Amino acid sequence: MFEPKDHTLPFGRRQRGPASSQVEERDNRDYWTVWIRWPGTSGPQEYKALVDTGAQCTLMPSNYTGAEPICISGVTGGSQQLTVLEAKVSLNGNEWQKHPIVTGPEALCILGIDYLRRGYFKDPKGYQWAFGIAALETEEIKQLSTLPGLSKDPSVVGLLRVEEQQVPIATTTVHQRQYHSNRDSLIPIHKLIRRLESQGVISKTHSPFNSPIWPVRKSNGEWRLTVDYRGLNEVTPPLSAAGWKHSPTICHGLIQTALEQGEAPEHLQYIDDIIVWGNAAEAVFEKGKKIVQILLKAGFAIKQSKVKGPAQEIQFLGIK
Template sequence: MKERHPFKEDVIYRPGKWTTMERSIQYLRELAVLQVIYGDLDDKQLSKDPYEVMRKWDGKTTSNLEARLRVKEQQVPIATTTVHWRQYRTNRDSLIPIHKLIRRLESQGVISKTHSPFNSPIWPVQKSNGEWRLTVDYRGLNEVTPPVSAAVPDMLELQYELESKAAKWYATIDIAFFSIPVAAECRPQVAFTWRVVQYTWNRLPQGWKHSPTICHGLIQTALEQGEAPEHLQYIDDIIVWGNTAEEVFEKGKKIVQILLKAGFAIKQRKVKGPAQEIQFLGIKWQDGCRQIPMEGL
C-alpha cells in the first residue's frame, strides 16, 4: 500500500478532496479494509475520488462479510435450571426502532424465531448517538449459568500499559460482536420475546454472562496464531500505536487481515485512525497520556 499511496509528501499536490494529510490517511485506511475484503481493486479505481470508491462498494460490505463468517460454532455453558422471566414494560420511544432492528437482525441470521421454555426480557438501551441497542436482561439466566475459568484483562492495567508506550500515533479496531456463532443446542437458553413472538440468538449475545470472556479469548487466539504486531485488546476492542502514521497504518492493516481471515466481521466505520488523538476504553489518548473527554463533562 505505501508504495502506491505516499503520505504527506504527495498529498498537497493532489486536486479536489486530496487536500490534507488527515483525509489522505483516512482514505488509505478505508481502502485497505476494502482491499482486504474484496481484493480486486485495480489502479484505475485507486485513482478515483475516495468517496466515489466507498460508494461503489456501499451495500456489499454486509453480505460479503457475512459470507466470510467462518468462526467455529461455540459450545457454551448451559444453565443448570430453566429461567423464564416475562417481558416487562419498556421505553415507548424504543418500540419502533427495536422492531426494525429485530427485523434486520432476523434477515441477517443473527436471531431467529424459536419455541423455548427459557425466556428473558428485552431491555433496550439508547446509545449516545440516539440509536437503540437490542439488549436483553439476562440477570436471571446468568445466576444459574456455570462459571468458566477464563477472564478478560483488567481495564485499569491496560490503561497503565498503554500509557507507558508514550506513542505519537494510534489506531483502533472494533470487531463486530455478532461475529461468533453459538451451537444450535445452546441457543434456547438465550431466548426472548417481542410482540408475542419468541426469538433466540444464533450469535453470541450481549448481556449474557460469558459473552465477553468467550469473545476476548477467540480474538486473542486468532491474533496470536496470525502473529499480529504489538497491540492491546479488551474483548472486541483493539488498539495499535507507533511513532508515525505509516507505522500505525501497517500494523492496523495486518491485524484487520488476520481477523478477517479468521472469520471475524469488521465494519469500516469501526476502524479509527491513524490519528494523534483517539478514544480507547472510554478515554481519549494523546502523546501517551490519558485525556478527559470534553463531551462527557
C-alpha cells in the same frame, strides 16, 4: 511525524532582513530558508527564519507596509506596532503560496504555525516535518475505514471458527414478562431483530420460556439489543469453573488468540479495542490493515464506523 518543540524568540534576538553568512545559529533551534515575493517587486527576497510552532503568525522584516495594523507582544513584555501584508511565500524558490505576513523594519524573522499547518515540508537536512491535520489532508493518506470487508451494517455479526460450546438445559421453565419499553426504542429494536433474523443469528420459535429484552441506547443514538437472562441463569446448572470466565474476558481471549495465530504487528488490545502506532501514517496504515485482515479471516465482523485513522490524535479507551 517530526515536530519541533515550541519556542519563542525574544525581541532582542532577531535576524534583520535578508539571509547572509553572518546568521548566527548558536542553539539547536531550526532555521529554514524562506523566499518572500513582496507586492510590486519582480524578484524574491531570501530570509533565514526561525521555525516556531508557538508563534501564531509569520513575521518577516521589511520596509513594506500593509493596510492592516497589528500589535505583536513578546515574551519579555515588550510590543511592536507592525502591519499585515499579503505576499507570496516559498520554501524552495519554485512553488509559491499567497500568505499574510506580519512585517515592518523591526519585525522578527519567524516562520509561524499559521504557515506551517498548511502541510508537509522537508527541511535543509532532509527531515520531513508535518504540522496539524492539514498535513494529513495534503498527503491524501489512505484511511483504514476504506479497507474491503468492513461492514456498514451496525447490526452485523461474525461467525468464529472455534469449538462449539454446549450450555446445560435449565431445570425449571422460566417465563418472565416483557419490561415496559420506551416508545422511541420499539421501531429501531424491531428493525434490529429483523436484521439479526436475516443473518441467521436468531430465529422464530414457540417456547414456554421467555426472557425480557432490554433496549439500551448507545452514545451515538443507535440501539443495542440486550436480553435479561438473570432468571434463566438461576435455574441453569453451573458450567465447569475450569477455564470459564465472564464474557468480556472470553471476548478478549478470542480476539487475542486470532491476532497471535495471525502474527499480528505490534499493538495494544483491551477486549475489542485495538490500537497501532508508528512514525509515519503509511506505517500505521499497513499495521492496521494487517490486523483487520487477520480478524476478518478468523470470522470476526468489523463495523466500518469503528475503524479510525491513521491520525495524529486518536481516542483509545475514552482517552485522547
